Amino acid sequence: MAALTPRDLLEQVVAACAYSVVVEAYTLRILDPDILSLRVHLADGSFIEVFYNTMTDRTAFALIVEGQRVYGKDNAKIGWHMHPASDPKAHHPCESASFEEFLAEVVVLRFPAGDAR
Structure with missing residues (x-):
């Protein structure tokens, strides 16, 4: 994602x-020239934490439920890896992810029936 700006x-x-x-x-x-940090609030009260830093080329997406990361993907330190829902503290190598892809994965995890409630 290095070619992206935080605004992009x-x-x-x-x-x-x-x-x-x-x-x-x-x-x-x-939101500044180097950093983006935001929260995407979901219908079930959980949220996705989005972080991007152009100086370190760090991108992170984390699903937060009751103050705890329950699923995530980021490229910090060891390259792209995921923190699977089955073991959020683990690090498993994975392909890079866009926010749209991560959101789709979260929908499957949190809303398996396909609805928001």
């Missing part, structure tokens, strides 16, 4: 959220 990623997140029936809102925490 924000636009991708906003577009993906606009098409999702499980996204209720998003809260922009930081």
Whole structure:
């Protein structure tokens, strides 16, 4: 994702959220030339933490439920890896992920019936 700016990623997140029936809102925490930090609030009270830093080329997506990461993907330190729902503290290598792809995975995990409630 190094070619993206924080604003580019924000636009991708906003577009993906606009098409999702499980996204209720998003809260922009930081947007500057180097960093994007925001939360995407889901219909079941959970949220996705989105972080991107151009200086370190770090991208992270984490599903947070009751204050705990229950699933995630990021490229910190060891390259792209996932924290699987079955063991969120584990690190399993994976392909890079866009926010849209991560959101689709979260929908399958949190809303298996396909609805928002």
